[in-house]
Amino acid sequence: MNQTTIPPLPYNPKALPRETARHYIPATAQDIQAMLGSLGLSQLDELLQHIPASVRMAEPLALPEELSYEALYRHVVEQSRKNCVPDMAFLGDGLPHYKVPDLVPFVAGLRELMTAYTPYQPERSQGTLMTQWLYQCCLAMLTGFEAINASQYDRATSLVEALYTAARLSRQGRTHFLLLGSLWPQDLEVVRTLLEGTRLTYDVVPIDPARGTVPLAALEQQATVKADTLAGIAFPQVGSLGCLEDVDGLTDLAHRLGVRAIVVTDPMLLATGGLKAPGTFGQEGEGADILVGEAQHLAIPPHYGGPGLGVFGMRYNAAHQQDMRQAPGRFVGDAQDEAGRPAKVMVLSTREQHIRRHKATSNICTNQGFVATLTAAAILARGEQGIQEACARGRTNATTAARALLRLPGVRLAFPDTPFWNAFVLALPCSSAAMIETARQRGIHLGVDVSSRLPGSTGNHLLLSFSDLQEPAHLERLTEVFVEMLGAPDPAGAPAHATTVTLPEVPTAYLRREPVGLPSWDGEQLRTFFASLSEQNISPDRTCYPLGSCTMKYNPYINEVAASLPGFAQLHPDAPLADAQGTLEVLYNLQEYFKAITGLPAVTTQPVAGAQGELVGLKMFQAYHRSRGETQRDVVLIPHSAHGTNPATATMAGFETVQRGAETLSGVVEIHAGSNGQIDLDHLRQLLTRYRGRIAGIMITNPNTSGVFETRFQEIAALMHAEGGLVYMDGANMNAIAGWVDLGALGVDAVHNNNHKTWTIPHGGGGPGDAIVAVSARLAPFLPGVQVVRTAHGYALEHPSQSIGSVHRHFGNMGHKIRAYTYLRALGRQGVRRMSAVAVLAARYLHQRLKGHFPTLPRETPDSPRMHEFIITLPEATFEKLEAAGISRTRAIGPFGKLFLDFGYHAPTVSFPEAQGLMIEPTESYTKAELDRFADAIIMMLQLVNEQPTILHTVPHFTPVDRIDDVSANKHVVVSARLTTMPPVLPNRIAPDQLAQMPLEAIAEAIRAASAAKLQDKQ
């Protein structure tokens, strides 16, 4: 296509009413006036009158003017074309690039799968649960590991979690690790960043520069020295120089030493005909213990480095029954509903942070769920043969290219005796950087200069990686370009025929023994299968999705188009900067926009979720205190009402809680709430005195999880600063205040924005999310990763002077940054303020409609103005009726939440942060009529329960399955199976679309009838 033509959109925006509404707010001017009028107000800004004037954001916001829909589309297309993505690339370097099967974009377009939340309501989330189960099964078949989850952001963070897991598994409390120097340097940097200041320690064992691998003897020697404290050895199957490690020898060594063998692998290379499955490593074939890897490339293009998909696997077999209980994150398990129908549910989530808080095994909340869904689709679309071919093609392309290039003068393999698979390092007779630049000018992304990984290199080492993307013509052109730069084969010195070049052989012990046995399902059937799975979920596209604290707002279609534009999506993070100017400009602009939105002077775009933003914040706190010689600061203050990720993050950062009786000596200390639902200042003052000189900082969610703005935040921050501590603001609720509150004036030192909440990135049935962290001037030198800077010659990268190091292997979830950018360009300077004001209006209006029927929580605070969300509970009289019907007060809220499913809605957030609460966040994405129907439905639910409390024994009634027995699923955990036949998909008994068309009274009648029938069956 001509570079000036704008391709047609793949949908008709006019057929999507939320899509074309200004700022994606469908409420009309009359709707807004009517809602304001019912609250006795006349203008939006009156909603935020209670926010102190001293912390109000000055107007106008320093953002560009909003773009119309057409102008926005043209802009993102043109922006993507500022990148240069050649059709020949030999990059890779830990993030390979493969062909994407057609099923993947089809599944990515299934909105109910893409936009749904984490499957906390399993009866309404069987679609997501099944796709993630399929991912677990496919990966289990490829790797030979029995338990795989999708809870890690990328390979680097998965490696960090593997080290924590191995330390927990070590019965003697061992915390030291040996990491092979052949692991990816990007991953090692993340390990260094995240383990700094924690109780885990490690040494990196250097490679042998002649072999590109780590000698076993050297490793054993080092292991013996640290034998008493060693908990595990982490090694790659294919190292960062393309060389194959002796995985059997490494596994056996770890086991001989009584420590965990942690393997880092690429699942694509484990296809039939490929490399040995980690579940079978070792002379006896017992396998490695913990699996780490990257799976992004199995499903999606590089997207300049993310969203990634960290593979994390554990053994779950006769010899390892309990290990999995130490795994971070969540698994999907086999289950049954009350009627015995097969179903899926999340298992082992009792360890998750929302329950275990500072004792949680990990702080990850939003995970990589949707990339896992797409990976399942990609693997099943390829089938046994397809994935075998993709793997073999990479290998053949690599050997063909090596044979051709090794004939050229002065070109040799850097490690002539070490076997490789689909990537190898050449030692060149010239500078690799110069070769890369010359090739770039000829339209080729040649490879990666790995000279810095090799002691003694003269800057002449080049890593070339291959996949199924290269055609024979590409390989010929590659050779031609080398010849143009280095000259033709030397007839005297080089072998006469290319095939006579000898390459190191891959020993059979390194190869897979058994076929994987993946199913080969028909492509059309797979489409129907995934489409019907999506119908088991619901989406905020349809109607209000009231999950409090999760901001389930509308996710514009145009964001998806923008993120998948080839100029953005196909760009590899190792592309030369000159060819990545379009993407770098987006990153630069995002840095600037978030400075404007937060009122803080510096921003990082590297974190990939709110929880990771929190970790970045606390790591910067530690670095700041260290830089001032204040290493004694070992306490973090967190309000009791905070989301569980806050204390879990503090623990991961190294603030482990130490208690003596009821007294907390160090680590996470809880602050009480006062009678107005806000932080109790008297208690805070007591804590400041009690822990004087020891407080690293405070973490405050604002507005807090009860939906109340902390009006004395500025005072709290001043108290904290006076004590030498720092202030973290959990920005999960930015949808209520963006554009209205100046966080700099509030006294915030670091804040994360959850881009998958406020900034319209879809939740993907669990993730991937994304985050942008803004910081005060005191923390700016410590920012992670790189900053994009504008220079006279274009956009460039700069490392902050005292950076804590990277927290992601590349630039974070770049695909998501494009989505957030596209949204912000649609909002412009007026839209950001309008978005948050209408979100507050919707919540206030809904609360107004419900508060005559339901008490508000916390009970003491009915009159504190609510922002974007509010919490209600059942009236006392209803609790009493339920108790009389055998449903105790403590067990009533969960089933009441399931009544929402019967009315075609998702449930609100149940029992958090108030045990008997329903936290409702309507967002700005719905009209007054939609909010009114929702309010009427909730009131009708109450009437139904009051008149017939036993209904809560039988809810839900219209979802594909009845209530799921998660207790049994957690007792008899099954997290993978061999895939043979396509699993059946149960239909909705009444589909949400149909429910949306029914009068509420008709729904109530259908519920009464369905409940009576179920109760009869039970008798």
Ligand SMILES: Cc1ncc(COP(=O)(O)O)c(C=O)c1O
């Ligand atoms: C208040 C609050 N803080 C932190 C988080 C964690 O953010 P993420 O899920 O993006 O890691 C959440 C997530 O729902 C939240 O609601």
